[in-house]
Amino acid sequence: MDWSKTLVKEEINFEGNQEGRKLSYAAAIKEGLELAMTNDERVFVMGQGVDDPVGMFGVTNGLQEKYGEDRVFDTPLSENGLTGVAVGAALAGMRPFYMHNRPDFLLLTMDQIVNHAAKWNYMFGGCSTGVPLVIWACVGRGWGGAAQHTQTLQGLFMHIPGLRLVMPTTPYDAKGLLITAIAEQNPVIIMEHRWLFKQSGHVPEGLYSIPFGRGVVRRQGKDITIVAISHMVVETMAAVPELEKQGIDVEIIDPRTLKPLDEALILESVKKTGRLVVADTGWKTGGVGAEIAALVAEKALKFLKSPVQRIGSLDIPTPSSSVLETKFYPGKANVVTACLEAMGRV
């Protein structure tokens, strides 16, 4: 039996299990990758600098020494071509894990991701061998990174049928979702966020997988449903003390995967609270926030007591100067403001 089929399917309740071993975010991803590589010799890791001293944010350090140059190798700066190479290797029975320092570089690969990987199974009526390919990229928000090294492009990929889109927040999720992604027989994009690498948390040892399409409630509340994506989960959690002071009891949902999206979890929460705030790291227009707002408008409009509030970055390229960056990136202050708006207090 395929090892991916024997994985633990039951999800461990993250909220209730903070007692065990703690790992850094990078160590959690690395552990997941090593377990997958040890379990399945079809898995290989490629990407610009996966064997360099920095080791892709510390995720791939030592992997080449452990698994050899055939299974862990640096790539030319030919993102589209190498994505096609990964697609072909996947079709020929391997399980490539292609890593990028920045999602910005994925824009060079759109032909192979969108025209090929995402469509291969459908356009051959399910008669293909499938494309078990994982593309991993880490949002590079930093210090003056400017317009071409900081983009959060989940909205683009959410639009494309045939892809899985994963955006973890915790070390526990990063490892479990990565293992699920590698076991998946379809193309998966994992979009990490550099600032999440500051996190550490409970991570069980061994293989465990987190099913796609199942979000988690990070905090229960009765007044507002906040659907927060990736790093915005952290910002939203940080806004909670201020919101409590204002007497606002928010429910925070982390969908963890955007494709598939846990619609039921979001809709149930909105039916309870009657208010929705969507907090995304990406652009507002045509983005993830727009999609989730539309979902609620279609399926739970009559439960809404106030207009949906969308938080995202400004609809401009990322500026470099820190003064402008502060204005550009959404943060906990935006969450507080949006919640006050939702409560009709502004």
Next chain:
Amino acid sequence: MKLNIPASPLVYDTELKDIPRKTLRDLYRVMLRIQKVELKVDELYHEDEMKTPVHLCLGQEAIAAGVCSNLNTEDYVFTNHRGHGHYIAKGGDIKKMVAELYNRETGCSRGRGGSMHLIDVAAGLLGSSSIVAGNIPIATGAALASAIRKDKRVAVTFFGDAAVEEGVIYESVNFAMLKKLPVIFVCENNLYSVFSGLSKRQAHGDIYRRFTGLDIPGIRIDGNNVVDVYRTAKEAVARARKGEGPTFLECQTYRLRDHHGTASGADVGYRSQEEVDAWASRCPVKNFERFLLKQKLITPNNIKELSGAIDAEIKVAFQFAQASPLPKEGEVANYLFK
């Protein structure tokens, strides 16, 4: 209008000791099969029952036959929008291909792909892309899988002359050379991209020399000469299997029909009847047939029998396709994921 007429006639080497007689007959049989299927599509396309844009490979049969004759079933082929010939030469199921042209549930892609998306995994044809050059890195990746596993499979990508204008082929050839991958890049230079002649699109016409800076062997051959194609591909496949890396083949040829559909193009003016006729006289199938007869490698009776058997097979394939059910409306969203 510039005339793209070949300077030399189609001449076969009479010293054929390196090629068994059976192989020569097989090459002829595969080409004839491709040609006959294409002619049947050509004949019936006007009925509008094949609701898919067909890109016929009439005139280019020798390349598919000559290359694929050197491959094993488990070797990989990736083709493009003009892929009927490659599918047939690699051993794809003709019934399923014709059913796909008729958009049927019994088609090789269950009516989801059409003429430009043929697949037969059991035959080693892992798919086709209608994005020009899209299949090139994918075949390179299949070769990477073979290299990692060390299972000696060879991957072949078939593409047209316009594919060398895409950046991704440079990326693929570089990577294939870097890793010495068992992949063969087969360029079918038929001189046109839709209506645009090669000289309007490329700064230099020597496609086979395009990647010499990467040290990949680049070879130009008469793509209508099935013996030349067979021999050159044989060497390339042998090199690939031995781990000596990729080869780039430029096969000079001509499509006798338009980019898609069944017209020849002479009436709309992007090429002349004189040019089409000159290339039609270089038909890879008919010329090879004459050669085999002249060399007494085949008899008129052999040809008659072979031709009859292929006609019968094609008749069955078209009947199967026409009688097959269309996909069910309610299943439109099936197969998005594996």
